[in-house]
Amino acid sequence: MAAADESLTLVWFRDDLRVRDHAALTAARADGRVIAAWIREARDDEGLGPRPLGGASRWWAHESLAVLHQELSELSIPLLFAAGEAAAIIPQLADRLGVDAVRWSRRYAPASRALDSQIKTALSNQGFTVHSHIGSLLVEPWTAAPQGGDHYKVFTPFWKAVSGREVGDVLPTPEPQTPLDPALLESARACSAVTDLDGLGLLEGTGSDSGDFAAAGGPRWWQNTIARHWSPGLRAAASQLEDLGAGIDGYSTTRDVPSDATSTSRLSPRLRFGELSPRQLLHAAQTTTSISADDRAAWIRQLYWREFSWHLTYHYPDIDYTPIRDEFRHFPYEDDDEALARWRSGTTGYPLIDAGMAQLWETGWMHNRVRMVTASFLTKNLLQHWWFGEQWFWDTLVDADEANNPVSWQWVAGSGADAAPYFRVFNPERQRERFDPDGAYIDDWLPYSTDASPTHIVDLADSRQAALGAYDRMKNMSAGAEPAGPESAGPESAGPEPAGQKSAED
Template identity: 65%
Template sequence: MSDDAAQPADHDQLTLVWFRDDLRVDDHEALTAARTDGQVIGIWIREQRDADGLGPRPLGAAARWWAHESLRALGTELDGLGIPLLFAAGPAADIIPQAAAELGVDAVRWSRRYAPASRALDAKIKTLLTDAGCAAHSNPGALLVEPWTVSPQSGDFYKVFTPFFNAVRDRKVGDVLPVPAKQPPLPEARQAAMDDHDWVSDLDGLGLRDGTGHRNESGTDSGGTDMGTDGTTSARVPQWWKSTVAQHWSPGCREAQRQLQGLGESIDGYGDSHDVPGDPDSTSALSPRLRFGELSPRQALAAALDLPDISDDDRYAWIRQLYWREFSWHLTYHLPHIETEPMRSEFARFPYEDDPEALKHWQNGTTGIPLVDAGMAQLWQAGWMHNRVRMATASFLTKNLLIHWWHGEQWFWDTLVDADEANNPVSWQWVAGCGADAAPYFRIFNPERQRERFDPHGEYVNRWLGQGPGGLTQAERAGEDCEPIVDLKASRQAALAAYDRMKAESD
């Protein structure tokens, strides 16, 4: 779309733009189209899945903190454009049609979602709006490649990354859209009426920061909303916005743009450095920005392609990671139960262990394996973990401890600021060996060898060890009196034996 197309039309059509995981004003196709048509009111809903399971997965604790802060920043940006942002909480299938009717809008627009339960909900809402005489439009913007537009000759969707990447890497993705023009003030009567509805809340009233993400005795958080965790989070979950995650991040689309401007520092040398967790510039750390749509993937790709004085090897090593995100959503679009069911059906019979004590050690960062414990501490303190360490900690849980990947996926969902419905389960299945992975099961990450190879001088381990929820004494931080909870060599053999038993039962 050209700059001219971003200018509003002469007529006064009013559109409700439903923000979801697209908390930005730059390169926002739904917002741009709405301003082209006339004036805009924005809305964001803290959604609940309905009785049929439709809707997005409820946010984990760290993501709720991020959403709150990012929404505050989005409200400021929209206010500068003359666009009000309303808030609500509850089932979107009830709120959106009611809001559209009571606000008297001509149309509702949103950015497309791709998880099957969210797609089904959006289709339901579109039908409700259309039946009520209100136009409903979904716009692209969350992905570079719409999942239904690419498929292999031999099947309906790609199940291995490299063929997927080769099929989409050279596709044109369009130009980045500018910020829409500021709109004139809404009529006073309409402004006065916007808050006079029982579904309207303020940002603080959404309860995104009220709890800590752990379940109470009824299995819900303090607001009564099912958070989708496995009940293993403890009462020691920190106050994310005060003492931990807030010390490491500044959510919001303006801050995302500032961070994107420094992309060159991360991409320069990326091919060699991206696996080094102790190097603060080894990754771009843009994952939460993409997860909440503070940046569009098109903006990220354009920035990478425009960088001068960067080698093509480094540039495309980073771009390849951007397309891993696309691949995860490609799989999620086609596999409605990827959150809970293995892609490889035989793994439904894998003999996982039920070991709550070992799981707690892993969550607390007290396994006695330095790289694992340092990684779980970084996760606890920053709501984020370096990708190389994510793989090592996930492999340790699923293959050395033989604990079901779902427990780890749930813990990451509750503690990662960048956990989304595609990357989180797809990545866990990949490491566990039951997902989109052509490599054999016996690829088991030895966390000691990983530490020797990628953190040989201990910058990463020394930075984080002992800062997880379990804490460590000074002696334990020095490696004393902290025996590993499992022997790495023996547990590897046990994992291979368990895999052989599963295969024998499948034959």
């Protein structure tokens, strides 16, 4: 057992399910002994805390936490699980364990930042030392601002300002500690909120209060579909990172080809759950000699699109349902449950759309090019509020996070910062001809042949004109008009950066 006078730190894990390049864990071990905790958080009465996990993400979190538990056990670090409001649980655990300090990796969504600030104050008032660390971003949002402005609203200036910054070295896995006295944990495990991994209920149907649509239609579907395509956890993530060179071979020229297995790295869920840090990804891209200069530059740029999404999220509260461009509060979206249901089920009659929705349901992931096309089709051809699509992706994507998912949907819908021009309507037939000319992607995922496809849900030309007309009506509405669509209610992790020239109709 470690010396009695050695410091004891509680490390609160969140979306950082790793042991390598974990600044909070490294600092805690440098101080002495460590106890870890992870909480399935419920938002409080004021709405503070992280956005509740969708169905696919709950499955991933469960599996990844099981691996983290094993990895921490090899370091003789116990991992406690709890469910409920973190503002009550963390101070209670700190008190019962008799820790000297609490450490965590910073969060950047406004509701989570506000909660963390409250918890930090409460802990400090109880006499605990509290430290927060950078861990999920390369650039802290408050350190990036243009001259004379509050924050960047366009990606290119942001990229130019921050992409050359030093981010530091990747931290090694801490050394194992001397096993703790089991009696130390008995009091903490007596807390009513403390449970085991299964007791968190991550695999139990719905009840997340966010993104319940898919899970309500097929409870536990992810265990019969998504589980066949992924191996969550930091160990599989590390193995995948070692093969980064092969994973993005030709990325600069083939990343828009959905049937190409090497067109993207598919590391987005690893980054979303923090099985890998962005610093690990950046370091690997910079040092892997088999990656060409063009592929390296293109892929690193996408890492910074993710940074930009979090930069926006930091500055815009309620970004998951409030448009960044205020005029879009008055966009005349249509109310069409049948259209929404056909989009969700992949029965629109347009092969690229339907193949993408089938891939999403089967794997919990969709190629980024197809994400943009399906999002454009829902918001422009079908004139459905982007919020409904964002919610569906939130519940079915394994890589949906609080920044990339809503920021990317708003980018496509035209309501976001640095958004695509509204007149840019992705034509799914032209996109299919350009990026899946031999039909390989569609053959992989479409549950029907193109000869037996459902009737087209809309005419592309007519619906495009209707979308442009709706946009004109939005611009002409008076400032006092009532907002259209839900007042309160995603594309790949790096964000849907447009490729090539922007045309009026893609």
